[in-house]
Amino acid sequence: MDKQAITIYDVARQAEVSMATVSRVVNGNPNVKPSTRKKVLEVIEKLDYRPNAVARGLASKKTTTIGVIIPDISNAFFSSLALGIDDIATMYKYNISLANSDGDAQKELTVFNTLLAKQMDGIIFMGRRITDEMLEGFSRTYIPIVLAGTIDPKGEIPSVNIDYRSASKDAISLLVSHGNEKIAFVSGALIDPINKQRMNGYEDVFLENRHLSYSEGLVFETNYSFEKGKELAKHVKNAGTTACYVTDDELAIGLMDGLLDLGVAIPEEIEIITSNNSALTEFVRPRISSITQPLYDLGAVAMRLLTKLMNKEEVEERNVILPYDIEEKGSTRKV
């Protein structure tokens, strides 16, 4: 027996008005005489009536719910974005349907489709890589989609990011300015567009500093995890590098931990700079220097952009680039 037995019809009957009037009251439509509004409100109160959002969604074709596809909710980077998304969504009275994709292409597609079936008003997609199938799925629907902290190589989907290429270039240039000549590039999958951009930034540095020579032996591709970083430590050390740019914080922390185990002094012998400046970078000793991305804002702005798209407002820029900075902490030398 559902307690949710009271419908708009019950309220209408008891208040001796039509369903339409109740609907108007509930939706704050001004075209209601104050006295009848009052009467309706009283009955609503008395009956403890709660509008059924599903019925409303069917009738109005709006669910006031947006879908969020996230690779890993327990990952500090993405959950920070999610927090920003949630805050702004709440501000604009939207709810969030959250779906973890494990970064699995098949699962992304599946959850995307169920999100569509559930009539989301919009979708925010986060992922390290976007498959062509996914892109095609995006283009086959008319509901607005925004990428947060996620790159569409074709630049067709509205998105919010920082300039990863320029950021990594700056980070690495900083290391160059410290006199480092053998700088390692420690990254997650190089096929990921975001890492491709970072790699471009790495290469840019060589173009500007002709005395440096690019060496494949200084590029390390692995997975985003503490353990992988730790495993990599000896290879990084053996490569004779004196500084590393790392594309993920956990990876960077693992790398540093491994290097410390090998007796390497950080930052005296090897400098490290990472990419996300998540809280983790503040928890370790020494603190890890990092590119600072406005993680929360990346999510918040993406959500704000989505609201505009959902309202069919004009948006001046569909591919938003947020500013970054570099925070020098304990894992890089003071000069």
Added chain:
Amino acid sequence: MDKQAITIYDVARQAEVSMATVSRVVNGNPNVKPSTRKKVLEVIEKLDYRPNAVARGLASKKTTTIGVIIPDISNAFFSSLALGIDDIATMYKYNISLANSDGDAQKELTVFNTLLAKQMDGIIFMGRRITDEMLEGFSRTYIPIVLAGTIDPKGEIPSVNIDYRSASKDAISLLVSHGNEKIAFVSGALIDPINKQRMNGYEDVFLENRHLSYSEGLVFETNYSFEKGKELAKHVKNAGTTACYVTDDELAIGLMDGLLDLGVAIPEEIEIITSNNSALTEFVRPRISSITQPLYDLGAVAMRLLTKLMNKEEVEERNVILPYDIEEKGSTRKV
């Protein structure tokens, strides 16, 4: 113009069958002749028909969506639970509506109500404290609710937890067995039921070890954050304690960092043991010893319990207690 213009009716017409038959095919009802099933499937494919889950929800009174209320999505403890919830939810074909509450009582109430309005089939609640209003809200609805990693002092709401009292007692007893006599209890809000239980465990230790005397000066109440832990370091040191039990990992890491800054050797001079064994405890040097809670399982089991409740299956135990353990790492001494 919605691309989602094709309805079950369109399919029915083109396939020259009734809506009911299409519905049967879509829902895998076996009472359909293979040949007509095939025909319907073809039309579905051709038209790229996707069932509207909102309409289905209205008609069937099931949304196959569950609500999840979480204090902070970017907190390692809760997001680990969320991951477990999501995995099992996906396994049982449920979607998740996620709502961040900031641990704010008012917001919890608000999101709970919108979740009800959106006709969730069930709700998983996580929070550090449950207000009476919230409890009353829970009791006013018939949809199943499960608490994950969250304590209802009255024990009325189905829940999944570990035995926090016993766990903290064990952790502290370990510190006693190392010869410590002044053991600090460093906690978040003592009013939170979970911390009350831990406090009880702390007190239990004194009952069993008459040579120890309880002192208020050894109980530190603060907020869950790295900074607060760091601030607390000097007070903890000045209190002359030689060991601390901490109820939160970030707090513990902050405390350790602060103590290290003060030149205190960990674990030689002060031992630390924390409560959640999140990945963070592995990132710092020394590694932090911890009670190990099955975080993922806490969420997974809660979700599994919820599915049973939603299916009106008999459940033997509505208040599930999962096992814990203690992992001795670098912040406690080997004996």
Added chain:
DNA sequence: TTGAAAGCGCTAACAT
């Protein structure tokens, strides 16, 4: 300012 009535797209008896 209010009401009547036609859907929204689907499910679920009930027939056949």
Added chain:
DNA sequence: ATGTTAGCGCTTTCAA
């Protein structure tokens, strides 16, 4: 095995 027919609870013209 298939079709008919009511709804599900609400919004939204269109009239009045």
